[in-house]
Amino acid sequence: MSTRTDAPTRREQILGQAARLFAERGFHGVGVDEIGAAVGISGPGLYRHFAGKDAMLAELLVGISERLYSGGRRCMAEAGEAGLAPGATLDALIGRHIDFALDDRALITLHDRELDRLRDSDRKLVRQLQRQYVELWVGVVRQVHPELPEKEARASVHAVFGLLNSTPHLSRPSSLPDRDAAAALLHRLARGALAAAAGGAGGGAYGAEGAPAGGVYRVDGGTAGAGPRAED
Amino acid sequence: MSTRTDAPTRREQILGQAARLFAERGFHGVGVDEIGAAVGISGPGLYRHFAGKDAMLAELLVGISERLYSGGRRCMAEAGEAGLAPGATLDALIGRHIDFALDDRALITLHDRELDRLRDSDRKLVRQLQRQYVELWVGVVRQVHPELPEKEARASVHAVFGLLNSTPHLSRPSSLPDRDAAAALLHRLARGALAAAAGGAGGGAYGAEGAPAGGVYRVDGGTAGAGPRAED
DNA sequence: TTGCTCGGTTAGTGAGCGTTAACCTCGCCA
DNA sequence: TGGCGAGGTTAACGCTCACTAACCGAGCAA
Numbered sequence: 001m002s003t004r005t006d007a008p009t010r011r012e013q014i015l016g017q018a019a020r021l022f023a024e025r026g027f028h029g030v031g032v033d034e035i036g037a038a039v040g041i042s043g044p045g046l047y048r049h050f051a052g053k054d055a056m057l058a059e060l061l062v063g064i065s066e067r068l069y070s071g072g073r074r075c076m077a078e079a080g081e082a083g084l085a086p087g088a089t090l091d092a093l094i095g096r097h098i099d100f101a102l103d104d105r106a107l108i109t110l111h112d113r114e115l116d117r118l119r120d121s122d123r124k125l126v127r128q129l130q131r132q133y134v135e136l137w138v139g140v141v142r143q144v145h146p147e148l149p150e151k152e153a154r155a156s157v158h159a160v161f162g163l164l165n166s167t168p169h170l171s172r173p174s175s176l177p178d179r180d181a182a183a184a185l186l187h188r189l190a191r192g193a194l195a196a197a198a199g200g201a202g203g204g205a206y207g208a209e210g211a212p213a214g215g216v217y218r219v220d221g222g223t224a225g226a227g228p229r230a231e232d
Numbered sequence: 233m234s235t236r237t238d239a240p241t242r243r244e245q246i247l248g249q250a251a252r253l254f255a256e257r258g259f260h261g262v263g264v265d266e267i268g269a270a271v272g273i274s275g276p277g278l279y280r281h282f283a284g285k286d287a288m289l290a291e292l293l294v295g296i297s298e299r300l301y302s303g304g305r306r307c308m309a310e311a312g313e314a315g316l317a318p319g320a321t322l323d324a325l326i327g328r329h330i331d332f333a334l335d336d337r338a339l340i341t342l343h344d345r346e347l348d349r350l351r352d353s354d355r356k357l358v359r360q361l362q363r364q365y366v367e368l369w370v371g372v373v374r375q376v377h378p379e380l381p382e383k384e385a386r387a388s389v390h391a392v393f394g395l396l397n398s399t400p401h402l403s404r405p406s407s408l409p410d411r412d413a414a415a416a417l418l419h420r421l422a423r424g425a426l427a428a429a430a431g432g433a434g435g436g437a438y439g440a441e442g443a444p445a446g447g448v449y450r451v452d453g454g455t456a457g458a459g460p461r462a463e464d
Numbered sequence: 465t466t467g468c469t470c471g472g473t474t475a476g477t478g479a480g481c482g483t484t485a486a487c488c489t490c491g492c493c494a
Numbered sequence: 495t496g497g498c499g500a501g502g503t504t505a506a507c508g509c510t511c512a513c514t515a516a517c518c519g520a521g522c523a524a
Contacts (some may be wrong), residue, residue, distance in 0.1 A: 025348060028260030031481060041502065044483070048501050053482070112401065113345060115255060152417055155402050159421050162398025163391045169344065170390040176383055185384055185429060189391050192428020193421040263511060273472070280471050285512065417521070
């Protein structure tokens with residue numbers, strides 16, 4: 001466990017501030033001058049450290065994806081060595097993800113918000129890492145809940161990520177006492193969700209809820225009279 | 233229960249396509265020419281219908297917020313008339329939200345992604361509607377789980393929104409059989425999460441998870457040094 | 465017919481912004 | 495001392511893009 005104490009390099013300062021700004025106002029909403037100002041240099045000085053604005057985003061997203069995945073793998077490895085039960089391994093995975101979500105909120109936000117601003121190759125890389133990370137979870141979840149079919153397990157894992165990554169939204173002041181309480185609550189929520197997913201898999205009592213609530217700007221179906229580009 | 237069958241007006245077509253495009257590539261990532269092309273007119277023709285690009289986003293976000301809130305209120309009212317138990321009322325709320333999430337995915341995405349591109353007054357309005365909607369949920373959740381403290385209930389509701397709104401991410405092909413199955417699964421996940429939040433509130437077995445996992449570009453605290461992929 | 469509104473069109477403008485060019489100044493090594 | 499690379503600076507360029515100006519044709523009422 002090497003928690004670094006030495007000062008961050010210029011590159012790291014820049015990436016940190018860029019992550020914060022991108023998360024706050026979106027990739028396109030932030031100018032290079034602003035990023036520069038945030039670290040005390042101005043505008044084009046950034047180009048001594050990065051090939052361009054895109055390169056910063058790419059490095060951020062690839063970085064967080066790699067860390068999530070490798071963190072997950074390490075969890076699994078340690079759990080294997082320690083001979084932990086599947087349930088405990090899942091707890092470790094959840095705890096690790098919560099640490100990411102709470103400590104690197106800005107990156108988590110970016111991670112599922114600006115992915116499509118990347119060059120094709122980088123996007124592919126990030127997507128692949130994401131997929132591998134998801135499959136890690138799916139494997140453990142299905143050990144804990146063997147009765148849960150694979151597709152449902154995968155969808156549930158995505159949903160739980162949505163749950164855990166919601167921390168940016170509850171960042172409002174005075175929301176929860178402290179970090180540990182927030183982590184514990186998120187942990188319970190995640191475990192409970194997964195257990196329930198497995199629990200009632202027989203199909204069921206729900207699903208017959210309220211009528212489709214006729215939408216105003218229905219979009220996804222696409223059909224409608226709505227003009228050109230019929231196919232794609 | 234007015235499921236509209238008549239053709240959408242021009243304004244509605246535009247809003248629908250704008251929502252889709254904004255959700256796909258972000259507000260700044262879409263040009264007015266593109267929105268126009270999507271409805272068969274080109275570029276500045278849009279200004280016959282809207283004051284500007286910002287106005288479209290504002291109308292979309294205020295609209296979805298209003299619909300979410302009023303849909304929630306209607307649920308509560310109907311549940312009250314029918315004399316439903318709190319649990320059933322909560323199920324109705326969840327079902328309604330899932331309908332929104334599944335049918336108006338693009339708007340749900342926008343809703344928590346582009347909020348800060350709004351003029352102050354519009355943003356305030358949207359935030360207020362969001363808050364009221366959350367409080368609706370908090371009230372019902374605390375009727376179902378009286379032992380859950382208010383702050384934890386509120387945080388849990390936010391987290392459950394994150395869970396339910398994760399549908400855009402699992403949109404990938406072949407993820408789940410059909411809409412009803414997805415809705416049922418999301419429903420179980422949400423109920424399970426809330427039940428678990430209430431269940432172990434005493435603080436507990438969790439929380440002692442893996443060490444803080446020193447972050448790379450630590451941002452939020454502002455202080456701290458962070459290392460580039462230090463360990464591994 | 466005349467004339468007015470509604471909803472389009474194309475051309476142009478002006479601002480913002482990413483990026484590059486040219487220059488400057490340290491600290492360091494031979 | 496001389497050179498040189500690392501890391502800044504300011505000025506300027508060029509492109510994108512929201513928005514405006516000016517014009518136009520269909521429908522329609524008087």
